[in-house]
Amino acid sequence: MASSDQGQIRLAFQGFRDEIDAYNDRRERLIKASRDITNLSKKTIFLLHRLVLEGDASLDDKQLFTRAAKKGYEKLHQVQGIYATLKPELEGDRFWRYERQVSPGLQEYIEALSFAYYLEHGVLIPYNEVQKSISDAEGEPYFHLTVSDYLLGLSDLTGELMRFSISGLSRKGGRRKALEVCAFVRSCKADFERFTEHIRDLRKKQNVTNNSLEKIEDTVYAIAVRSSEYDLPPEMLDDIVATVSSQSNPGGGEDDL
Amino acid sequence: MEAADLDQINTLLDTDSELRERIKDQVNEFDKKTRLMVATLNKIHFTPPDTISALLDTVKSVIVGCQSVTKGLAEIVPPNQFWRWKDMWSNSLKTAVFASVLVEYLSSGQLAGLQQVSDQLGMREEWKDRVSLTVEDYLHGVISVVNELSRLAVNSVTLGNFDQPIKISHFVKELFAGFSMLNLKNDTLRRRFDSLKYDMKKIEEVVYDVSLRKLATVPIVPST
Numbered sequence: 001m002a003s004s005d006q007g008q009i010r011l012a013f014q015g016f017r018d019e020i021d022a023y024n025d026r027r028e029r030l031i032k033a034s035r036d037i038t039n040l041s042k043k044t045i046f047l048l049h050r051l052v053l054e055g056d057a058s059l060d061d062k063q064l065f066t067r068a069a070k071k072g073y074e075k076l077h078q079v080q081g082i083y084a085t086l087k088p089e090l091e092g093d094r095f096w097r098y099e100r101q102v103s104p105g106l107q108e109y110i111e112a113l114s115f116a117y118y119l120e121h122g123v124l125i126p127y128n129e130v131q132k133s134i135s136d137a138e139g140e141p142y143f144h145l146t147v148s149d150y151l152l153g154l155s156d157l158t159g160e161l162m163r164f165s166i167s168g169l170s171r172k173g174g175r176r177k178a179l180e181v182c183a184f185v186r187s188c189k190a191d192f193e194r195f196t197e198h199i200r201d202l203r204k205k206q207n208v209t210n211n212s213l214e215k216i217e218d219t220v221y222a223i224a225v226r227s228s229e230y231d232l233p234p235e236m237l238d239d240i241v242a243t244v245s246s247q248s249n250p251g252g253g254e255d256d257l
Numbered sequence: 258m259e260a261a262d263l264d265q266i267n268t269l270l271d272t273d274s275e276l277r278e279r280i281k282d283q284v285n286e287f288d289k290k291t292r293l294m295v296a297t298l299n300k301i302h303f304t305p306p307d308t309i310s311a312l313l314d315t316v317k318s319v320i321v322g323c324q325s326v327t328k329g330l331a332e333i334v335p336p337n338q339f340w341r342w343k344d345m346w347s348n349s350l351k352t353a354v355f356a357s358v359l360v361e362y363l364s365s366g367q368l369a370g371l372q373q374v375s376d377q378l379g380m381r382e383e384w385k386d387r388v389s390l391t392v393e394d395y396l397h398g399v400i401s402v403v404n405e406l407s408r409l410a411v412n413s414v415t416l417g418n419f420d421q422p423i424k425i426s427h428f429v430k431e432l433f434a435g436f437s438m439l440n441l442k443n444d445t446l447r448r449r450f451d452s453l454k455y456d457m458k459k460i461e462e463v464v465y466d467v468s469l470r471k472l473a474t475v476p477i478v479p480s481t
Contacts, residue, residue, distance in 0.1 A: 013435030096340035
């Protein structure tokens with residue numbers, strides 16, 4: 001083989017090396033960003049759980065939840081800020097190349113966002129709203145939201161709602177709320193079921209949703225059985241429960257589920 | 258979920274699965290061609306040197322025939338979605354790269370570069386975000402060529418071609434040096450690269466046997 005040919009092979013592989021290095025570097029950057037986003041989103045979820053239990057007597061449920069949601073959105077602005085900086089990394093055909101690195105953080109973000117949205121509106125956040133939240137002021141998306149990430153993020157919401165309904169039981173109106181959440185999670189599960197044939201991971205997550213739903217159902221069942229023993233209106237029961245739980249546990253009867 | 262939202266999601270998902278079906282049709286077409294290439298190339302192990310060029314021409318025409326598949330894919334895949342769907346045809350493409358690189362080596366003794374293979378398969382620069390040949394797929398194809406050449410080194414001796422193993426040895430060493438320059442992470446490419454040393458060992462053994470018996474006419478050490 002001629003020497004010029006050897007040089008050519010070397011030169012070609014130098015080019016490959018540069019390209020592989022660039023890919024790995026960008027991949028690492030996106031994994032780090034995704035981890036930061038996951039962290040911020042988890043913190044937002046904890047924040048929301050805390051805020052809905054910190055009711056002061058002057059606020060009704062709607063005011064309390066809206067206030068919590070607003071604070072949640074504020075915190076999620078940080079995540080949106082990160083996505084804004086990632087825009088050039090995910091431009092053009094790059095988004096799909098790095099989709100697997102972006103997905104985990106994005107799903108966690110959607111979980112947090114949809115939790116806040118549920119507290120404010122009592123419904124699932126629509127696809128367009130999520131896409132809008134990761135777009136700039138002109139409505140230009142930082143990147144395209146995939147249906148799969150959207151649905152998988154929403155699917156995680158059901159677990160948060162289970163915690164939300166059970167830990168809020170001792171609150172005033174908490175039992176009524178639990179019934180509401182129960183019906184809502186049930187309808188989510190039914191809605192998601194239609195999509196499982198298209199999105200494989202969703203099928204796995206449906207099992208988790210099932211478990212969450214069962215826990216809520218058991219709780220709601222216990223409420224129904226026990227309240228049937230007292231022929232009292234729900235508000236009076238609320239007062240009794242509130243008195244008892246404030247005596248036995250000054251920190252508020254938080255359920256550890 | 259609101260009915261309108263449900264419908265929107267459903268439409269999006271249906272579009273995707275329809276797309277997947279159409280890509281699958283192209284991949285089936287692609288696979289038919291790559292199977293034919295592999296079957297034909299298998300004959301290099303028992304084809305005497307004087308008839309090999311006819312064999313290579315047959316394979317070449319099949320490779321060029323893949324251009325219709327490339328064009329088909331470029332028409333089906335939506336803009337910017339290359340990386341979303343590429344796994345569907347990645348295996349077929351790696352096989353086509355293998356065939357193209359092997360044919361070029363057997364014809365000219367040269368390594369067909371990524372651009373050359375890409376052109377032969379009918380890839381166009383303006384289709385880059387829909388269909389293209391990635392470095393990774395290309396390198397997979399090249400590694401398959403090394404695997405095949407280690408077999409050919411043995412079989413060419415059987416056919417009485419004693420120079421072939423020595424030429425192959427030079428070529429493969431160059432490639433190995435090239436691969437060693439890459440910072441590969443722990444993926445399949447890395448594992449396949451690690452396995453190249455067994456191919457090299459096999460080729461070296463043949464070179465040893467041939468040179469020990471002074472059967473070869475080309476120098477063992479490259480002239481450079």
